[in-house]
Amino acid sequence: MTPNESTPTAVGTPTAFLDVRDLRVHFPTDDGLVRAVDGVSFTVDRGETLGIVGESGSGKSVTSLAIMGLNRGRGPVHTSGEVWLDGEELIGASAESVRRLRGKKMAMIFQDPLTAMHPHYTVGHQIIEAYRIHNPVSKAVARKHAIDMLGRVGIPRPERRVDDYPHQFSGGMRQRAMIAMALSCDPELLIADEPTTALDVTVQAQILDLMRNLQEEFNSALIIITHDLGVVAELADRIMVMYAGRCIEYGTAVDVFERPEHPYTWGLLGSVPRLDRATTARLIPIQGTPPSLIQLPSGCSFHPRCPYEPRTNGRSRTQMPELVAVSGTHQVRCHLPVAERRSIWEKEIRAKLAGGEAS
């Protein structure tokens, strides 16, 4: 039930609804092997929400696509590890059997609803298509279902809008339609990849609200992938922070927002602009840029950007830190001694975040 990198192949059928174990996704390229995801493990239960947070290129989207089996067929890709969904292993399963699960048992919402919907088909057609592929019903029944779904995600006059094309919808409407499409077959696992990034701030809140309500209603397992800490603060029960294809901090929302222990997580928290912070207080941005996934830095992948790297006596330059539990629910991958991390957070970082409460 806890993420654990050192024992990747725990034996036996997992008890959690979704159990990802030591997932690795590598893309061979002309320049070298891109380790997009390198040994990620986590679990999500029904009714639970996991937030995966990280910068672009940290492997969060690739992780979700690997669960959905959507990395296949897009050039060479090596996927290893295990993905157990409701007692069924997906990585080793045939493409056809994973396809049958896609859309029905697990569904996905994408970032940009304009490009993610086919421009030449009506919204209704696309929902009907998603429904009928998994349910042997007539077009009329599927159409009624599509109208029903559009109504449930809050689209006014769905019986008329069902025949509209995606470009006739506003951004927020399109994302609602996307959600209706994803939920049309009652999926038990819903993955939302940056569901609000392309939307206006006012619409973002509505969509997040909608997703929370629908999750309660459908009791599905939800994975939210985002770089926006505000979104996970709204929705997530647990949070996994990813950096360079690895999990560097994992814990409950309270753990990660109230007691973060990894310098990268501190950086993420410090990069969020806040109204309640004094205007004289600067943001605390993370220095540098995310590393190349082909030539990862030696030791801890984060050490070139880490302001506390000198305090590890050079260990972070040579040795990859393990993901270690610091409490029952909280795991951190860092060489800094636990006591020192906690004191840095309490004395140096928290004060700078000037609102006191970072959540």
Add this chain to the structure above:
Amino acid sequence: MFRYIIRRLLASVLLLVIISMITFAIFFLVPRLAGATSDDLAARYASRAADAAQVHALSERLGLDQPIWVQYGKFVKTLVAGADYDTGTGTDHCSAPCLGYSFVTQNPVGPELLDRLPVTASLAAGACVLWLLGGVATGVMSALRKGSVFDRAAMGTALAGVSLPIFFTGLVTLSVFSYSLGWTAPGGSYTPLTQNPAQWAYDLLLPWICLAFLYAAAYARLTRSGMLETMGEDFIRTARAKGLPERTVVVKHALRSTLTPITTIFGLDLGLLLGGAVLTESTFSLPGIGKYAVDAINAHDLPKILGVVLVATIFIILANLIVDVLYAVIDPRVRLS
């Protein structure tokens, strides 16, 4: 949608008028600007033995000494309403669309063109089916197996196809398949479809294949690059995420988008071809509009040339119109703009 079609229709008519002006100007205004007198122009209509007085009389009879816009008005009137010509012994009615009489054969150009249209249309129709099916299928398979042996072979063949002119492939295949092996009809064979459909297809088989090869090559390359681009689109990922079988993803989602730009090019190619497949018709000695045009140009037969140009123009404009309407049917985003 209805208003869109009306708008395109009006634009087409306007375009037709402009093109008719340009065509008219090329044949009647430009020579005059270059210094030719109305008698010089009339001399082209007169027989070689005609003296200066006869030519001048002809110039007056044809109205070549009148202001240019009056001439253009008459030209258009003749086209849409026909005209009566004084033959000396009586009047000869040239019914609309009247394109005048050939200098060489004295036959009216309109009916001659109508006689040749089925040949060109047969050639274009058969070839376009072949190249569309062959080109798009090859392009899709190449894109789906990018970098494979099939892809490389297909694209190599396509490169040869675009590079080899029809008078090369036509003559080589004629020599091999018709004259050496006797599998296909020799050059110059044509049987009307209404007379004997099987013979019609047999006679046109080689021209179809040669012409289609040329176009299929271009379409295969277009489809391949289009498919490669479309397969990377977000909506393809969505289609897969819905759990659609790969076949549906490729055909219903990817190909549908890829075909949109191809439809445009297809319409224009077909329109252009209907105005005369000059090289193919010449190579295979088919009595179509293209061959007619070449013969007319060689014989300096002005009314024939004028007729071919106008017919070709009408086909291209018509093709444009159909493409525009089709485009709106295929891509709903076009209707609004």
